[in-house]
Amino acid sequence: MPRLRPEDSTPVFATKRIPPMILSVVLLLSGCDAYVDKAKYDASQKETAELKKQVADLQEQVAECKAHKYEIFHQGNRTWRLDTIAGTTCILLTTSEDWKKQETESQSCNAEIK
Numbered sequence: 068m069p070r071l072r073p074e075d076s077t078p079v080f081a082t083k084r085i086p087p088m089i090l091s092v093v094l095l096l097s098g099c100d101a102y103v104d105k106a107k108y109d110a111s112q113k114e115t116a117e118l119k120k121q122v123a124d125l126q127e128q129v130a131e132c133k134a135h136k137y138e139i140f141h142q143g144n145r146t147w148r149l150d151t152i153a154g155t156t157c158i159l160l161t162t163s164e165d166w167k168k169q170e171t172e173s174q175s176c177n178a179e180i181k
Contacts, residue, residue, distance in 0.1 A: 131152065136150075136151045136152065137149065137150055137151070138151060139159065144161055144162050144165060145158050145160070145161045145165065145171075146158070146159045146160035146161070147159065148176055156174075157174060157175060157176035158171060158174045158175050158176065159176055
């Protein structure tokens with residue numbers, strides 16, 4: 068019977084499993100550095116939600132600005148402008164005598180801007 072040396076007695080499959088096991092342990096232990104504190108995570112999620120809401124609000128404002136459509140109609144000596152989105156009206160044109168009235172001046176389209 069041939070003599071076995073100690074290095075020959077180790078099964079082949081055991082030597083092939085050790086390096087991957089060591090590598091797995093090293094990777095698992097080094098992965099702990101990527102842990103994010105729950106409080107920081109929750110804060111970042113809250114901030115993200117707030118920013119998304121702000122973006123949605125701003126997009127709505129832009130859409131509203133683009134959507135303003137005006138109609139012009141005449142009634143007596145006055146020419147009116149109707150904002151079909153907001154539902155507001157203002158006087159565009161009228162006679163010189165009518166502009167001198169306080170009521171007419173307060174309903175002018177220029178009064179809306181002030």
